[in-house]
Amino acid sequence: MEIPYVVTPRKDTGLFNSKIAIWLFLASEVMLFGGFFSAYVFLRLGADYPWPERTLPVLPGLINTFVLIGSSVTVVFAWASLKMRKWRHFQIYMGITIACAALFMVFKAIEYNVKFHHQAVRLSDYTVVEGHLGYEKENGEYVLDHHGSKIEENQILIESSGVTFNTVRFHAPWVEELLSQASHRKARIRLATDVTGRTAEGGEAVTIAKAGEPLSIDLLEKIKEVHLKARSHNGAVRTAALRSEWKKAKAENPGKKGWEISSSVNIDAKALEESKTLLSEIPTIAFTVEPPVRFDFKPRDVREGEAQSRLRDDTVIDGKLLASPMVFHYVDAIDFRHLAMKAVEKGQDPISAVENSWLIKNHPFAREAWEWNKGQVAKLEAKLLEDYGVDRKTGLPKREPTAKERYRMDWKDFVAMSDGVDRGQGKIAIKEEFMGPDYKGRESSKTFPEHFSLPREQVGFASKFTPAWNTYYAIYFTITALHGLHVIGGALVLAFYLFFGRKMYDTNPEWLANRVEIGGLFWHFVDLVWIFVFPIFYLM
Amino acid sequence: MADTAEAVRKSIRTYLFVGGVLFLGTIITVLVATVPWLDVGHHGFDTWDAVLGLAIAATKASLVAAVFMHLNHEKKPVYWIFGSGLVFVVALFALIGLAKNDPIHDPLFYGSQSTTPAPMASPTMR
Numbered sequence: 001m002e003i004p005y006v007v008t009p010r011k012d013t014g015l016f017n018s019k020i021a022i023w024l025f026l027a028s029e030v031m032l033f034g035g036f037f038s039a040y041v042f043l044r045l046g047a048d049y050p051w052p053e054r055t056l057p058v059l060p061g062l063i064n065t066f067v068l069i070g071s072s073v074t075v076v077f078a079w080a081s082l083k084m085r086k087w088r089h090f091q092i093y094m095g096i097t098i099a100c101a102a103l104f105m106v107f108k109a110i111e112y113n114v115k116f117h118h119q120a121v122r123l124s125d126y127t128v129v130e131g132h133l134g135y136e137k138e139n140g141e142y143v144l145d146h147h148g149s150k151i152e153e154n155q156i157l158i159e160s161s162g163v164t165f166n167t168v169r170f171h172a173p174w175v176e177e178l179l180s181q182a183s184h185r186k187a188r189i190r191l192a193t194d195v196t197g198r199t200a201e202g203g204e205a206v207t208i209a210k211a212g213e214p215l216s217i218d219l220l221e222k223i224k225e226v227h228l229k230a231r232s233h234n235g236a237v238r239t240a241a242l243r244s245e246w247k248k249a250k251a252e253n254p255g256k257k258g259w260e261i262s263s264s265v266n267i268d269a270k271a272l273e274e275s276k277t278l279l280s281e282i283p284t285i286a287f288t289v290e291p292p293v294r295f296d297f298k299p300r301d302v303r304e305g306e307a308q309s310r311l312r313d314d315t316v317i318d319g320k321l322l323a324s325p326m327v328f329h330y331v332d333a334i335d336f337r338h339l340a341m342k343a344v345e346k347g348q349d350p351i352s353a354v355e356n357s358w359l360i361k362n363h364p365f366a367r368e369a370w371e372w373n374k375g376q377v378a379k380l381e382a383k384l385l386e387d388y389g390v391d392r393k394t395g396l397p398k399r400e401p402t403a404k405e406r407y408r409m410d411w412k413d414f415v416a417m418s419d420g421v422d423r424g425q426g427k428i429a430i431k432e433e434f435m436g437p438d439y440k441g442r443e444s445s446k447t448f449p450e451h452f453s454l455p456r457e458q459v460g461f462a463s464k465f466t467p468a469w470n471t472y473y474a475i476y477f478t479i480t481a482l483h484g485l486h487v488i489g490g491a492l493v494l495a496f497y498l499f500f501g502r503k504m505y506d507t508n509p510e511w512l513a514n515r516v517e518i519g520g521l522f523w524h525f526v527d528l529v530w531i532f533v534f535p536i537f538y539l540m
Numbered sequence: 541m542a543d544t545a546e547a548v549r550k551s552i553r554t555y556l557f558v559g560g561v562l563f564l565g566t567i568i569t570v571l572v573a574t575v576p577w578l579d580v581g582h583h584g585f586d587t588w589d590a591v592l593g594l595a596i597a598a599t600k601a602s603l604v605a606a607v608f609m610h611l612n613h614e615k616k617p618v619y620w621i622f623g624s625g626l627v628f629v630v631a632l633f634a635l636i637g638l639a640k641n642d643p644i645h646d647p648l649f650y651g652s653q654s655t656t657p658a659p660m661a662s663p664t665m666r
Contacts, residue, residue, distance in 0.1 A: 013615065013617045014615040014616070014617070015615050015617060015618070019618070020617060020618075020621070023617075023618045023621045023622055024621055026622065026625070027621050027622050027624060027625030027626075028625065030622070030625040030626060030629055031625050031628050031629055031632075034628070034629030034632055034633075035629075035632060038629075038632040038633050038635070038636060041633070041636050042636060042639070045636070045640065053585050054573070054585060058570060058573075058574065062566065062570055065566050066563065066566065069559065069562045069563060069566065070559075072559075072562075072604065072608055073555060073556070073558075073559035073562075073608075076555045076608050077552075077555065080548045080549075080551070080552060080555070083543060083544075083545050083548040084545050084548060084549060085545070384583060398582075399582060399583035400582075400583060401583065401584075402583060402584030402585070404584070405584070520608075521609055524604050524605075524608045524609045525609075527604060527608075528601050528604050528605065531562075531597050531600045531601050531604065532594075532597050532601065534566070534569070534597075535569050535573070535593040535594065535596070535597050536593075536594075536597075539569065539570065539573035539574075539589075539593055540573075540585060540589065540590055540593060
């Protein structure tokens, strides 16, 4: 059967069918991306923290823009080549287009990867410290965890004497991790007391597990099975008891509505207990740790407390919370913008707020960087005053340093500081523009502080540069990831025309040209979205 | 299809020209955002930078739509379909205005904090 209107236009629309279809799709795409861009504006206008403007590295973004615009040109040329029946040219241009798409995704992957490995910490006074976590000894060696691998994440350390598992919710990999840590530190986790209970209707309580049995997943599973069986059995027994109570009440009060007698319908819990029909439910299982040893937890898995902490699977860890500082192996930015913003909101002087902050008082490097930055801001103020003068009406300088220049010191500033030059004049390698600072290479010049410890109680919020860090990164990842998916989808379709189009070219070249035009329209749309993404996210 | 091989051949130069303009536009966008003496408005990013940056982006986008996507010589249904999508986007952005100029907005409802969202840009931050 021949598909109508793939080459010849329909009389009513004047277009071949797939063109109408792609424009319908593009109209819905415009609304989709329009929704996200308006969400961006909402988030930016409503942000209660200093919006991280001009924070992404411009060079990779710029190259990606060139790559995408270039591919947009070549996809038009590929279509034009088909129109002029030049198969070889079509292959070349389409090949370049797909290569551009691949290059774009490579840059995007690098950009994402750098963010996913970059740590940010907001202190309780709203100072923000950025860098890389890692536990490191004085002699420069890493502290390893009990598996022998580098600790690159902040850890919550608890000296534990007892662990209580939730019978139903315990998470087996975490149990194994606890066992592994305990055995490494030569401690044993044993059942605290006998687990006893009635396991059969009418029977007496039996011992399910004896005190002193070592912790194992099998043991937990065994108790879980008993518990779940008892729970479902008891549910059925209670329902049956309730049903018979209702029957009795209805018989005693003929003609009355259910709601009128409902308050008098109750299960006789005591009688039920004495009838020995209920089985024993064991909702939690307690273990002792002998001798008490340290356990390490990931912060996201544990809600820590002074004497008792709780894991996300409801496991309760008894024991003392040890000092669990966040240790930065490299610090590559110190940002006081949020702190200054809070000070201004409270009517305080932001400069003295910064100088009284915990970080400035406790870290010589932060102090040094701040003093350097103050010098740079003074220089910039003088230069702006010289270049642009004073506003006659207000008497204030026409141009002043931005909040970012006043309150944020990033890795490029640290490079300039260690090079002994002014801001923006430090030597940055091209590779560093893409991948972030070359920490190892700059170790000898002590550009980045290698050991920077933040006590647990000073940490307000910590996250990698993921959507969790703030709404800026949330909308950045949403829009760019959605755009990236479009790039992949578009490239797949275009690649299909390139690699499987020859047969159609030989039989009906105009049809293939129309198909490529449709694929091209989508590709231009992807480029069009990026034309807005680039300035909005990288330059504003 | 109205695009004959001959018409396409004639358009090649236009496509190249538009491609060149897009590259140039991108460079200009970066320059006005990074070179201090090309900075419009105040020092650093402000409303005028946003307006200029978006104006350049809108120009580039229009060129792509008009020339690469052939919207400069398309049939009527395409304009209707695409236009109706655009209407909703414009309406969405209009909603932002509604939120910012809320007729029953009460600043004290959220506490006594300042309602201006960008104290960072204010000259009091010195």
